[in-house]
Amino acid sequence: MRNEPVRTLTAPVFTLPDANVDTDQIIPARFLTTTERGALGEACFHDWRFHMDGSKTGHRLNALAPGQPHILVAGHNFGCGSSREHAPWALKDFGFQAVVTTRAADIFRSNALKNALVVCEIDEASHAALMDRDGLEMTIDVAAGEIIAGNIKARFTLEPFARTCLIEGVDPLGYILAQDEAIRRFEAGRAA
Template sequence: MEALKRIESCFVVLPEENIDTDQIIPAQFLTTTSREGLGQHAFHHWRYDENGQPKPDFPFNQAENTHCQVLVAGHNFGCGSSREHAPWALLDMGLKAVISSEIADIFRNNSLKNGLLAIVVPESLHRQLLQASERKIIIDLENQQLTFAGQHHAFEVDGFARHCMLNGLDPLGFLLEQQPAIDAYENTHG
């Protein structure tokens, strides 16, 4: 994955609560055997009408949002299935970070493994972000700090995931280095 240290970008707001992975990438697009090219299908049912035409009121169809690298979403983003196609699709749209007041476990794990920074913020900050008129944000992963409306806010991220993201490392490499410990476990546990 690509190294990620700092993001300075506009952000897109999807205020709906409980946006599930079926909305992020509907199941009809899961027959692919590749990770590539899913961005065009992201939020398909919300983004296109039944004739495949873009819905003008959907934020990702609006010109000022198409180059934003950050999504601020309603509470409990990414609930539902384990499909890693969800973060693949968001990354392929050009997103680098997702912010919410709660992010579902499997989606968050999958995102961090692919270089999509999933950040949980307190409800008060979340509300400010959802209601912001000036949608600009700076996310500094190295210092675990985001800057919004002139204010700095610390955020939490798993230390190992942060290390991998800052250095563009795939966690599989670390796991493979643990082979002696895995061999030892198998020898004692049958």
């Protein structure tokens, strides 16, 4: 699949300090009936944002306009729980371009990066400094592995293949399919 290349991202910070936010909180299971991307923004953090009767709660997330670009600065162990790929889809559809945390759950991080949602794990001191900075503009340089927000600078690492896919704007399958000519040459050389 083709994605937009992600070299740098710049957007305002939205902080969500809660630790251990699981994928069922990000996208409740009852919304997992679709395999289409682009339609899950309204369901993102649904049970935090809406009462059972459909009226809005007082949660800070309701101050954001769905689809408006933001960078989510999340609490420790973000995306834990089940391995649903819908979680990064919902976050992207809601407008989050990246998640910055001290630690993201492994499966969530993998699913996010495959879907061009950048996940940056940074040191605790830098993370703590960002937690009271709602609205501060942040720039994430994917190639350099660095975030800059005001006077806060922090490093992060991405698995090299994931970084390549983000920068080239492809998912893992798209990357492999783009190597078609090289694969044909290799196979032709092995056939002899």
